[in-house]
Amino acid sequence: MLCLNRNLLNTLCIRAGKPLLRALFSEEHYLPESIHDVRVTVLGAAGKVGHLASLLLKQSPLLAELRLYDVSGVEELGYDVSLINTNCAVRVFSGVEELPDALEGTDIVLFMVGSPGKPPMTSKDLFTLNAELTAALAHQCAALCPDAILGVCTKPVNGMVPLVSEVMKLYGVYNPDKIIGMTTLNTIRANSTVAEEYLTNAAYVHVPVIGGASTETAVPLLSRALPFSAFSQEMTEMLVTKIMDREAGYGICSAAHAVSRFIQTLARGLHSHKSVMSAFVRSDTCPGLRYFCNQIRFGPHGVMRNYGIPPLTPFEIQLLYSVRHKVKHEIVAGEKFAREN
Structure with missing residues (x-):
């Protein structure tokens, strides 16, 4: 356990200020040594975002095992990432025949399969490209790891979370509390946009996001932002337009960072640590919508x-x-696809 005496604490306060102490003792960094047993399977690890996300996840003290899966092209990534000398072990699975081994006994499954899209692709285009593969993998999860938490990052998340949910229902293993759509990228984009405008540290800005999971359906709540929320109407409209810019949702580095944050938040929850984030889940929160962020x-x-x-x-x-x-509309499309295919 990390122990610091009072004099050293005072010295740190004087030399580095509160941000350093906050970093040292935040729940993200200051964790009991016993947290080393979460197993995460990344489906679609061979993609560009998958490469960077795997690098970041390998460095997490929360994970004991990182399973990298793709139909091909993942062996070199697995070898490269495994050279990083952290506690987290790396296992590589390639091809349909190795998928069962990648899924059995895992705690969290991360869906990153299919095309991430790029302008001018629409959500409908992405759904058409990615739905069949996502559904096929959901069938495998239902059969092989029905108790795992399923983290859905495949776009459009608004449609894929309902799709995965309906597949799990077909097998009688549906648990709405364990099918989670990632909206972390929308949150960090909102935080960074506000911080940039006010020339402050983005690490200490929090802008809640509600609504849908895509860039253009995620509503930033500037009135609830911290540490400040007193924006003029003109400033509010300008910031919201910038945050909800659809073409801003295609970054690779920021997406990988969001994926890492998303998975580590779920992992902290598995160990009963305080673990809060915006996510797209089954909910009756908003009238007329069966899923909400x-x-x-x-x-x-x-x-x-x-x-x-x-x-x-x-x-x-x-x-x-x-x-x-x-x-x-996207929720209905996802549910319909799962029921009819």
């Missing part, structure tokens, strides 16, 4: 508490209303 607390069994929708300004209500139809 808002702040969620995670625990050993997935979703532990849904914090719902906080008080909104008239402008935020209008934004949420404007994205509801698109989110609902």
Whole structure:
């Protein structure tokens, strides 16, 4: 256990200020040594985002084993990442015949399969490209690791989370608390955009995001932002437009960072550490939508508490209303595909 005496603490405060102490003792970095047994399977590890996400996840003290899977092209990545001398072991699985070994006994399955898309592709285009493969892998998860948490990053998440959910229902193993859609990239983009505008440290900015999981359906709640939320209407509209810019959702490095944050938050929850983030989950929070993104607390069994929708300004209500139809349409498309294929 890390022990620092009072004099050393005072010295650190004087020389480096509070940010260093916060980094040392935050839940992300200051963890009991016994947390070393979470197994994560990455489906689609051979992609560009998969490469970087694997690098970041290999460095996490929360993970005991990182399983990298793709149909091909993952062996070199696995060897390269395995050379990083951290506690997390790396195993590589390639091809359909090795998929069962990649899934059996895992704690978290990360869906990163298919095309990440690029402008001017629409959500409908991405769904057409990625739905069949996502459904096929969901069938395998239902049969081989029904108790695992399924983290869905494959775009469009608004459609893929319902698709995966419906597949799990077909096998009688559906648990809505364990099917989680990633919205972390929207949150970090909102945080960074506000921090950049106000020339402050993005690590200490938090902007809640609600609504859908895609860039254009995720509504940033600037009225609930920390450490400041007193924005003029003109500034609010400018920031929201910048945050919800659809073409900003195709970065590789930021996406990999978001994936790493997403998985580590789920892993902390598995060990009963305080673990809160925005996520797209089965929810009755918003009337008319069976799935919704808002702040969620995670625990050993997935979703532990849904914090719902906080008080909104008239402008935020209008934004949420404007994205509801698109989110609902994508939810229905995902459910329909799973039932008919």
